[in-house]
Each structure stands twice: as structure tokens, then as C-alpha cells.
Amino acid sequence: MSELRDLYQEVLLDHSKRPRNFGVLEDADHQAVGHNPLCGDKVVVYLRMEGDRIADIRFHGQGCAVSQASASMMTESVKGKTRAEAEMLFERFHELLTGTGSDASEASELGKLAIFAGVRKYPVRVKCATLAWHTLRAALEQKMETVSTE
Amino acid sequence: MSPAADPLRSPTPSRPFDVGRVREDFPALWQYVNGKPLIYMDNAATTQKPRSVLEAIRRFYEQDCSNVHRGVHTLSQRATEAYERAREIVRRFLNARSEEEIIFVRGTTEAINLVAHSFGRLRVRAGDEILISAMEHHSNIVPWQILCEATGARLRVAPITEDGELLVEDVERLLNARTRLVAITHLSNALGTITPAREIIRLAHERGIPVLLDGAQAVAHLKVDVQELECDFYAFSGHKLYGPTGIGVLYGKAEWLDAMPPYQGGGDMISSVTFEKTTYNRLPYKFEAGTPHIAGAIGLAAAIEYVTALGLEAIAAHERNLLIYATEAVSSIPGLRVIGTARQKASILSFTLEGVHPHDIGTILDHEGIAIRAGHHCAQPVMERFGVPATARVSFALYNTREEVDALVAALQKVREIFGL
Numbered sequence: 001m002s003e004l005r006d007l008y009q010e011v012l013l014d015h016s017k018r019p020r021n022f023g024v025l026e027d028a029d030h031q032a033v034g035h036n037p038l039c040g041d042k043v044v045v046y047l048r049m050e051g052d053r054i055a056d057i058r059f060h061g062q063g064c065a066v067s068q069a070s071a072s073m074m075t076e077s078v079k080g081k082t083r084a085e086a087e088m089l090f091e092r093f094h095e096l097l098t099g100t101g102s103d104a105s106e107a108s109e110l111g112k113l114a115i116f117a118g119v120r121k122y123p124v125r126v127k128c129a130t131l132a133w134h135t136l137r138a139a140l141e142q143k144m145e146t147v148s149t150e
Numbered sequence: 151m152s153p154a155a156d157p158l159r160s161p162t163p164s165r166p167f168d169v170g171r172v173r174e175d176f177p178a179l180w181q182y183v184n185g186k187p188l189i190y191m192d193n194a195a196t197t198q199k200p201r202s203v204l205e206a207i208r209r210f211y212e213q214d215c216s217n218v219h220r221g222v223h224t225l226s227q228r229a230t231e232a233y234e235r236a237r238e239i240v241r242r243f244l245n246a247r248s249e250e251e252i253i254f255v256r257g258t259t260e261a262i263n264l265v266a267h268s269f270g271r272l273r274v275r276a277g278d279e280i281l282i283s284a285m286e287h288h289s290n291i292v293p294w295q296i297l298c299e300a301t302g303a304r305l306r307v308a309p310i311t312e313d314g315e316l317l318v319e320d321v322e323r324l325l326n327a328r329t330r331l332v333a334i335t336h337l338s339n340a341l342g343t344i345t346p347a348r349e350i351i352r353l354a355h356e357r358g359i360p361v362l363l364d365g366a367q368a369v370a371h372l373k374v375d376v377q378e379l380e381c382d383f384y385a386f387s388g389h390k391l392y393g394p395t396g397i398g399v400l401y402g403k404a405e406w407l408d409a410m411p412p413y414q415g416g417g418d419m420i421s422s423v424t425f426e427k428t429t430y431n432r433l434p435y436k437f438e439a440g441t442p443h444i445a446g447a448i449g450l451a452a453a454i455e456y457v458t459a460l461g462l463e464a465i466a467a468h469e470r471n472l473l474i475y476a477t478e479a480v481s482s483i484p485g486l487r488v489i490g491t492a493r494q495k496a497s498i499l500s501f502t503l504e505g506v507h508p509h510d511i512g513t514i515l516d517h518e519g520i521a522i523r524a525g526h527h528c529a530q531p532v533m534e535r536f537g538v539p540a541t542a543r544v545s546f547a548l549y550n551t552r553e554e555v556d557a558l559v560a561a562l563q564k565v566r567e568i569f570g571l
Contacts, residue, residue: 003517004513004514004517004568005568007513008510008514008568008569013568013569013570017505038525039508039509039524039525039526039540040525040526040530040533040539040540041509041539042539062539063507063509063539064507064508064509064510065506065507065510065569066509066510122513125509125513128509
């Protein structure tokens with residue numbers, strides 16, 4: 001049960017039930033669609049850029065608790081950040097999920113995102129947690145096509 | 151041999167069904183997953199294998215390993231005998247008229263692709279129609295789409311009801327002078343619906359239209375008699391019938407198979423080859439190019455012998471009781487919606503739980519040692535029909551028990567607890 005609680009922490013469940021920055025961003029200038037065909041998870045990420053900075057971000061979509069919470073928490077983490085900072089955060093986040101980074105750098109840089117460490121024990125769920133981030137990257141690169149985690 | 155004396159066609163099982171005893175035959179069931187005894191309820195994806203199947207495969211590789219249909223040496227003769235004996239066992243299992251109607255393939259998918267390709271070349275032209283249903287597995291959709299794209303034919307889809315039933319009149323309405331083939335599932339993998347195959351075949355035949363049944367799910371749960379069904383083609387996989395992966399069967403009426411061009415060219419499927427002209431081998435070899443999956447066929451035969459010894463009726467009755475018990479038990483869980491409530495069902499219980507995505511259900515159940523499937527079950531149009539992105543699917547086999555269903559219900563309560571429902 002404790003391992004499950006590590007995965008399904010209160011913060012994660014809260015974000016999956018009440019996602020932040022949820023909905024269409026009317027004045028978006030970048031957007032991308034992310035899709036995990038294996039489980040049907042879908043995320044659309046909208047950005048409004050001011051120069052190199054993410055001035056505003058919203059998402060909508062549907063999927064499991066992990067994918068929806070990850071998208072919600074991602075929007076909170078990257079709002080106001082530059083492209084490079086957002087990229088760096090994704091790298092740290094990915095290292096956290098795959099267990100390849102050092103714990104110290106993760107804790108300091110990831111903040112609340114560190115709760116996703118529980119996903120590490122569930123390798124098949126890593127894609128759920130990274131879907132929104134891959135979609136963010138595509139939106140930053142202004143790819144209009146659907147990205148897929150497969 | 152008179153029909154009554156044939157054990158494969160015996161109407162009653164020789165002994166009462168004892169689930170505790172059959173579980174001993176499946177080594178994979180004797181393990182712990184995440185510290186809990188494994189409860190395997192993903193049988194629609196693949197079944198576990200009884201020891202007799204594992205031993206048959208091992209015996210072939212240890213003692214008889216050789217190629218078939220060519221060597222004069224002893225091992226090759228043994229391999230050929232075992233392979234052809236497997237074909238005869240499949241023939242009896244399906245009650246086909248002749249062994250030449252039994253084609254060994256990789257699985258249901260390849261069987262359907264074979265028909266789409268060869269029957270398509272024989273019969274399907276621009277403007278013709280192929281009729282399927284709205285609850286087909288992708289493997290009974292995509293081969294027909296490919297055929298339609300290549301020929302200019304049109305794919306028609308018979309709708310299903312809110313309960314997940316395929317109504318005979320909805321199929322009948324779509325049959326017309328351009329319909330070249332009807333291809334439907336015998337038992338839906340996503341919903342558990344048993345389709346009215348016999349009636350559909352009768353209606354199609356009245357109009358001279360042949361029918362293919364996708365029996366991937368059906369063969370392990372229903373007694374299949376291709377002569378009684380009168381189907382023109384029947385496709386199934388070994389691995390959903392307690393046999394190995396990589397082996398499956400296409401049954402086809404000899405008159406169709408004779409008329410159809412070969413699917414693949416190569417060794418074994420020819421009588422003679424010159425650079426000017428090649429003469430194809432007789433049935434069933436015309437459709438078995440290359441070295442077949444000999445060990446797979448032998449393993450499949452052992453699996454068929456295993457289930458027929460237990461009795462398909464006895465297995466079906468056991469599974470029916472489990473399905474009724476489980477359907478009642480999960481219905482008491484708040485927010486749980488069963489997807490697929492047809493009157494005629496077998497083995498499969500697909501559901502959603504309000505506020506929890508099926509994937510999260512799958513992860514939490516796995517933590518309890520319970521293996522189920524979460525997703526679209528390779529039937530995305532079915533998910534769309536019911537307005538859900540995915541379902542959680544429990545699928546029973548002959549070795550599942552009521553105690554396992556009780557554990558499933560307890561685990562689903564735990565899912566609700568974790569999600570604060």
C-alpha cells in the first residue's frame with residue numbers, strides 16, 4: 001500500500017481531480033497535441049510566448065491520474081520560464097522518472113514535481129507522466145502535428 | 151468411428167469440473183506478484199499454458215526436432231506425423247469435413263489477412279462491399295480497409311446496440327447485391343458479446359454471400375462446429391486457447407480455398423517449380439509457404455486435447471457461473487459501469503469506474519497481484535461507440551475462481567479508497 005501511496009500522493013490526486021490551467025488558451029501562439037495510443041491519453045498544450053518566455057500556458061485533455069496531474073503541475077512549473085529553463089526542467093524531470101539523475105539536483109530544481117519519483121517503480125507509467133512534457137516541447141518547437149509517446 | 155464414441159464430440163464431460171484440480175496444471179499460476187498470489191484475469195489477451203502443452207513442445211524439440219514434409223529420415227517422419235496429427239486434432243475440434251480445410255497460420259490476424267488478400271483477389275472489385283460489425287477487433291477491420299483501398303471496394307459497418315448486441319436485422323439491412331463477404335466476430339473481445347452468427351450466416355447464404363467468423367475469443371469459451379455454423383471461414387489463435395503464441399488456424403471451406411490464389415509463395419506450397427511455370431501444391435499446403443511453426447502446431451494440439459478432455463461445455467458452464475457472480479459482485483460498487491450488457495455473453499467483463507481512469511485501476515490491481523487489461527482492447531471504434539476512452543477488462547478462463555472474484559472486488563474497493571471516492 002505504501003508504494004501505491006508513493007505513486008498516488010495527495011498532491012497528484014488533487015491535481016488530477018482539479019487540474020490547474022485547464023482549458024483552451026484563446027490567445028495562444030503555440031500549441032501541440034500529445035497522444036499516447038497505447039492507453040488513449042491525450043493532452044493539448046497551449047502557449048503564449050513573450051519573446052523567449054512562456055507568458056501563459058494552458059492544457060486540456062483526458063487520461064489517467066498520472067498524465068493529467070503531470071500536465072497540471074507542469075503548467076504551474078513552467079509558467080514564466082524561458083525555453084531553456086523549461087527544457088532543463090524537463091530533463092531533470094525525466095531523470096527523476098528514470099532514476100538517472102542525482103537526488104540532490106532533483107530536489108532543489110524540481111520542487112513539487114519531485115512527488116513523481118513514485119512513478120519510477122512503475123516503468124510502464126513513465127510515458128503517462130512525460131506525455132505533457134513531450135507535448136510542451138513540441139509546442140515550443142511549434143510543431144503542429146500530433147506527438148506520440150509510441 | 152461413430153459420432154457418439156468420439157470423445158471430442160462427447161456431449162457431456164467425463165467428470166465434474168474441479169477448478170482446484172485444473173489450477174494444478176498451470177505452473178504460471180503458482181506464483182506471487184507484488185507479494186500476493188497471482189490472480190490472472192487477462193485471459194482475453196492470452197491464456198496461461200497447462201503443463202501438457204509445455205511438455206509437448208519440449209518433447210518435440212528434445213526428441214523429434216526436424217523439418218516436415220521432406221526428409222526421408224526418421225526424425226523428419228516423426229515431425230511430419232506429429233504436425234499432421236495436430237491438423238487432424240484441429241479438424242475434429244472444429245468438426246471440419248476434411249484436414250485440407252485446416253490451414254496453419256501465425257494467428258487470427260494472419261488468418262484474416264490471408265482471406266482478405268486471397269479471397270479479395272478472387273472476388274472483390276471496385277464498388278463491391280465488405281460488411282463487418284461495429285464491435286470488431288482491429289484485426290478484423292484493418293485488413294478489409296487495406297483490401298478496400300487496393301480495390302476500390304467499400305467497407306460497411308453494421309451498428310451495435312447500447313447493450314453491445316449485434317442485431318440480425320441490422321446486418322440484414324446492409325446485405326445487398328454488392329456484398330462480397332461478411333466478416334464478424336463470434337465473441338467480442340471488448341464486450342464479451344456472443345454474436346448471432348448462425349442466423350447471420352443463414353441470411354448471408356440466402357444471398358450467396360460467404361461469411362468469415364473471427365473466433366479468436368470464441369474458441370476457448372464456446373463449442374465451435376463449423377459444419378453446424380456453416381461458416382465459410384473461421385479464424386482463431388492458439389495462444390488464447392491455452393496453446394503457444396505464433397500458431398493459429400484458418401478454417402476455410404475447401405471449395406473456397408481451392409478457388410483462391412495462394413497468399414504467400416515459397417517452399418512447401420508448390421508441386422513443381424521451373425522458371426517458366428510453377429504448379430501449386432494441393433490443399434492445405436498451397437497456403438502454408440515456408441517451414442511452418444511445427445512446435446506451435448504440436449503445442450496447439452496438446453491444448454485442444456487438454457480442453458476437450460475437460461469438456462468445452464463444462465468449461466463454459468464454469469465460466470458462465472463466474473461471469474454472473476462477478477457481474478453481480480461489481481455492480482454493488484458505486485460508480486462502476488459495465489460496458490457490454492448483451493444477453494448472450496461469455497468470459498468478459500469490461501467496465502469503467504467513475505473518477506478513476508482504467509490505467510490507474512490496472513496499476514492498483516497489479517499491486518494486489520491481479521492482472522487485468524486496461525485500454526481500448528484494440529477496438530477503438532467500440533470505445534468510441536460507448537463514449538469512453540478506455541475500459542478496464544476482466545476476462546475469465548477455466549482456472550479462475552470465485553475467491554479470485556472476491557479479491558477483485560476488494561481490490562476495486564481499494565482503488566476507490568486511494569482515489570478518495
